[in-house]
Amino acid sequence: MRSFFFILFFLLFFFLFDLAFASGKIWSRTEMVEMAGYGEQKLSSVIITGSLLCDTSSPHLKLHSIAIQGATVAIKCHTGYKRRSKWIKAVTDDLGEFEIDLPSKLHAVPDLENTCVVKPIHVPEIYRCYHTSSNTHKRIRLVSSTNSLRVYTSGKIRLQGHSSKS
Numbered sequence: 001m002r003s004f005f006f007i008l009f010f011l012l013f014f015f016l017f018d019l020a021f022a023s024g025k026i027w028s029r030t031e032m033v034e035m036a037g038y039g040e041q042k043l044s045s046v047i048i049t050g051s052l053l054c055d056t057s058s059p060h061l062k063l064h065s066i067a068i069q070g071a072t073v074a075i076k077c078h079t080g081y082k083r084r085s086k087w088i089k090a091v092t093d094d095l096g097e098f099e100i101d102l103p104s105k106l107h108a109v110p111d112l113e114n115t116c117v118v119k120p121i122h123v124p125e126i127y128r129c130y131h132t133s134s135n136t137h138k139r140i141r142l143v144s145s146t147n148s149l150r151v152y153t154s155g156k157i158r159l160q161g162h163s164s165k166s
Helices: 002-022 029-036
Strands: 045-056 064-067 072-077 088-091 097-101 116-122 141-145 149-161
Touching (some): 045 072, 045 116, 072 097, 088 097
Parallel strands (some): 045 149
Antiparallel strands (some): 045 097, 072 088, 072 116, 141 149
């Protein structure tokens, strides 16, 4: 009886295998992934935006803000698990703006506004800006939400710069 099922399974497998190749169709990786139900398209996205500015003052100007290009900014979300959270990094563009796409494992974290903080990690030396204790970590807030996209912002992160006459 067992050998009967073995032969039946073998014939069925051979028939399906032969049928797949007889049609002359060999599926691509994308088609096979879709047929198996493992879509590679993201189901949702969570984007964190913001900008990094260097506030400097001089004798003639009260306050002057400069966009910091090439700085490294990172976000860290405390998930409540015992293992340490990792910083997710981005680099600011020529306008001092950054955009961080959170990994999908963090999309379901409840209350991202209170569990995630944004922090400047590295500022190029040419800007001569430094961190003050009041703005080292900045919270995020929800700006927009649709079915599959949530956008948060940290707003403007301001660093204190050295005056031009020290």
